[in-house]
Amino acid sequence: MATVKLKLNKCRVLKDGSYPVVFQLLHRRKKEIVYTKYRMNENEFIQISEKVSSNNCSGCAISRELHKTARLFYLQIRRLEATGDEYTVKDIAVAVASKPAGKYILLDFIDSQISWKKSMKKDGIAAAYRSTRSSLAKYIGSKQVKMSQVTQRFVICYKDFLSGNGVSENTQAYYLRNFRTLYNLAVKDGFVPKCTYPFKDICTKPCKTIKRALNKEQMLRLTQSNLSSHPELIQSRAIFLFGFYAQGMAFVDIAFLKWKNINGNSISYRRHKSKQTIQITITSQIQAILDEYGVHKESADSYVFPILKPVINPKTDKNEYEQYRVALERTNRHLKTISEKLRITPSLTTYIARHTWATLAREYGAPIATISTGLGHTKEEMTQVYLKELDPTNLKRINDMVNSLL
Structure with a gap:
């Protein structure tokens, strides 16, 4: 009887190191390869293939789809066997011929x-x-x-x-x-274009925007203002300031920060976006926020701040990403209210803490390479996005100095 195997086509390695996921059909020493629309590396494939082969595929849409395709092949084999006539591997492949490789919707x-x-x-x-x-x-x-x-x-x-x-x-x-x-x-994944690359000469670069950062006076006003009559705003301000004090740590990294990332007087974490590892020395300002708002300190695997909750029931509880998005929107609403109360322009968002740290660090003489490392950027060009344009008065002062050399 014919056999159906889910495999990686390792004869065709893709640019990112992954391989096309294929079904291998074997019958009478003849082989037919049927491509799926997926590509995976070996570790990813092992998890999926185990679910497909064990029929335990209810938790993953991809494994469910691949399992469904495998069943179509086996159903076709049983139909062909029932006729008593000779058949080939190409006759088996007809089971999914309605979705040939390359014809994607x-x-x-x-x-x-x-x-x-x-x-x-x-x-x-x-x-x-x-x-x-x-x-x-x-x-x-x-x-x-x-x-x-x-x-x-x-x-x-x-x-x-x-x-x-x-x-x-x-x-x-x-x-x-x-x-x-x-x-x-x-x-x-196997689609073969029949026309000129459609994105040729299509500009996808973002436009240059106004850099968003607070100056020193605004930061002092933010830290020293009394918000005791608005307790819901105090924690959001603390999260903003923590991001600033911790070398411009992004809100997503603050939300997912765990106690195991804190060891002695330093914080070591891996950025969600760039995957760069960043180390931060804990200052007195950072420690004060950790002492005030840190929760579940007894568990190294617990989140530092009360932003995300463990997912107990996946069917009813919001997953961590959904919780993060809700928390980000709530924090930014609070920061906007703070901006209005303190008359701070531009209006505060969690991202402004990152811009502000980078800008003030440069104004105090830090090289861009150092700021780039602190932010966890892979290229210094990315760091320029966070830096405000040079103040015209500073440019005049610098130009005067250069002119006086001659």
Whole structure:
């Protein structure tokens, strides 16, 4: 009887080191390879293949889909066996011939990538893909668009659609970058383009925006103001200040910070975004916030701040990413209220703490390379985004000094 095996096609390594996931059909010493729309590295594949082979695939949309495909193959084999006639591996492959490799439906493909990212607990990327899918769905309407129909004209018309609907240039660039990434993933997964690369000459770089940072006077006003009549604002201010004191630590890293990341007088953690490891010496200001707002100190694996709660029941409890998003929105609402009360401009957000640390560090003479390391950036160019433009008075002073040398 014929056999069906789920495998990685290691004869075709992709640029990111992953391999296409395929079904290998064997019958009478003949072999047929049927590509799926997924690609994985070996560690990821082991987890999925175990679920598929053991029928324990209820917790993962990808394993459920692969299990369903395997069942289609086995059902086709039983049908062919029942006829008593000779058959080939190509006759078995007909079971999924309605979805041959390369003929992808755009929104369906994006859905598969969203499911894949969620199964790998990459909820932030999944959310980015989901918002881009929603935008594309509005543009496409009720039509069913194949990946082969994504041409340069399609992309340009989509960009014009976004612009015509009042979408800002930076948001347009955000959607187009996600769209380009998804298209590239389809190519890696086996889609063969028949046209010029659709994103050629399409600008996806964000526009330069006004740098957002507080000056020293504003920071002093923020730290010294009495908010005792508004207790709900006090903790949000403390989280903002912790981010500033801790070398511009991002809110997501504050939310996921655990006691095991704190050892003696230092904090060591890995950035969620860049995966860079950052070490921070605990100052008296940082320690005061840890003492005041730190919870569950007895457990090294517990979160430092009361932002995220353990997920006890996955069916009813919000997952950690959902909790993080809710907490981020709540904290930013509180910070906006604080800005209005203290008449601070620009309006505070959690990200301004990061910009402010970088800007004040440069104003006090820190080299950009050092600031870049402190922020956990992989390139110094990224650090420039956080730095305010040089004050014109400083430029005049520097130019006067340079001129006086001659």
